[in-house]
Amino acid sequence: MAHDTHDIHRSRAEYEFVKRKRATEMRGQLTSFAIMIFLTLIAFTLVAAEFSPYLIVPILLLLAAIQVVLQLYHFMHMGNKGHGMMAFFMFSGMFIAFLTVLAMVTIVWW
């Protein structure tokens, strides 16, 4: 990826392009970092304010899910080109695992 330690010779235009791309990426990362901090604050506040667990638990789970997606796309580059198959497998896996666990838990313990 972007961690080149050795020299690569680029033309001026290429250089500009890469620079612009990195800048956008950086902005994306900073924004999502801010969002993540904000989400964490919400989570802490919810718990500190001692709302009913029935409210807190689902909201926390939702926030966690959002965090995972932000993490995957902004920090682990899943949105970059050539990651389509990986994304497909991860999300199908998560989907199937979620359904399975949900079904099993409801059948066994309710």
Added chain:
Amino acid sequence: MSSNAQKTGFGATIWDYITTVDHKKIAILYLISGGFFFLVGGVEAMLIRIQLMKAGNDFLSAGTYNEVLTMHGTTMIFLAAMPILFAFMNSIAPLQIGARDVAFPFLNSLGFWLFFFGGVFLNLSWFLGGAPDAGWTNYASLALASEGHGIDFYSLGLTISGFGSLIAGINFLVTIINMRAPGMTYMRMPLFTWTTFVASALILLAFPPLTVGIFFMIFDRLFGANFFDVTMGGNTIIWEHFFWIFGHPEVYILILPAFGIFSEIFAIFSRKRLFGYTALVFATILIGFYGFMVWAHHMFTTGLGPTANAVFALATMIIAVPTGIKIFNWLLTIWGGSISFTVPMIYAVAFIPSFTAGGVTGVMQAIAPLDYQLHDSYFIVAHFHYVIVGGVVLAILAGTHLYWPKMFGTMLSEKLGKWTFWFFFIGFHLTFFIQHFLGLMGMPRRVYTFGADQGWDLFNAISTVGAFFMAVGVIILLVNVVMTTIKNERVGNDPWGDGRTLEWAIPSPPPFYNFAQTPLVRGLDPYWIEKMEGNKEGMIYAEPLGDIHMPNNSFIPFVMSLGMFVASFGALYHLDGDKAWALPVLIIGLGITFGSMLVRSWKDDLGFIVTKEELIADQERIQREAQAREGGKNGGLK
């Protein structure tokens, strides 16, 4: 056989196969060991049928019967059907996508040896105090009560071979995603490669639940945990969930590659492009998804409650839709084709009604209220043998004939092949059709005998006769293999004359580097396209002839798996408490495994280079051999 046709000694050949990382040789290893376990499972089946031949028979004792029954099912599913399919996947899928090997050749070898040692470990139980006896499903209440070490052999053996399957699955996935030749887009992949891909995805997602279940089982049995022990607050039903969350996808892991083999056969021997290729691909993917959402249809009678039963009944019926789509696509592929009834094609045609019958009984069982009648009766036995034998085993036999020339360079006899087919096919229907009625008449499955007054004598006797027919068919196949090997008439690239996909464009068996130049794919059925355009070489190339980088052989996978094998004995006997040697054995075994992992990690193995000159020389040798063959007799079908 090997990369260069030098004469090598027997020992050298063995060593070559133990250390090989070549997907074509690993395929042969899978075929031989899977074939061996198929024979073992077959003998066990014959013992079962002999015991049930007449009322009140005492050929096997009740306890032995349970062991034979359990080992038959376990062996056939885990050690015969899956490995033989892996053999074809390994041998053919990389060729179909124009690759020089799988993505991880070292892991490929490791996967095989793990499967092999797991299988051997499981079967050693026969000689070490008794085999597992709680059925291939190993339901927890029964398994925890089982005495001796049989169940421990089951859980440890399947853990090891399960790692092997998981590794194989991941390897195929990465290979198919990353190693396709230029132009080989997803929607140009041959259906066998597609089904290999989806089956591998199912392996990836289905084996972990089994591993978790078996881990719990090991902990319960060996370390006194209580996951499944109801009296200690555990829950015995959880095992059933784990097992079937794995188990239902497992049956699709078996049937999808079978579908793939038949899809190839229908297209080749109808000399037609597959009808509805896109529909077949999407049906395969859809089946893969649905396969994970139906497992509880095996548990309708455990008291899941009406809501769960209704949901799973519905989901199960839906899965029959994509399967039906496939059947129609195959029929329409044959329709209007110029059909040649070779042995593989005969199997394929016979597969359609046989498998459909199994699908129909499947949908019947999916009706939860009806399943209360059918469950645990011989009707179920009839159902799954119709899908597994009528689907998977027919595909294995068909695939053996179809791909034998590509794997070994010789052609199995068509005449003996037809004899095998008729014996097997008639025997199969004779054995299992009548079991539907035995089930409806109330005969429960997994009983070691029955009474003379129950009215099941005649049908059971007929069923046993059918089993002998199948055995004769298999024996003829063995004779066929031996005679073909002795005759050793070499065949050319495309021995069936109508090959469509890339594997038929290269020699049989292919040179160790498969493709001297990576092919360029211009559409579905690339070899057919080139043939139709009069391209004598059968391919166009995506690169100039140049040096090729190939992986080195390695002894490490064998040693790594051997370590697991040794460690399993230690684990198994350690908890007897009276065997001082058990713990050292466990430690030594793990030491061997981790030691070889360290060696693998620290020792650089950069592979070797086949230079352009060597390639040219080898290609010339291949051409000379081909000319010699043409001069003598034209090998192959016509």
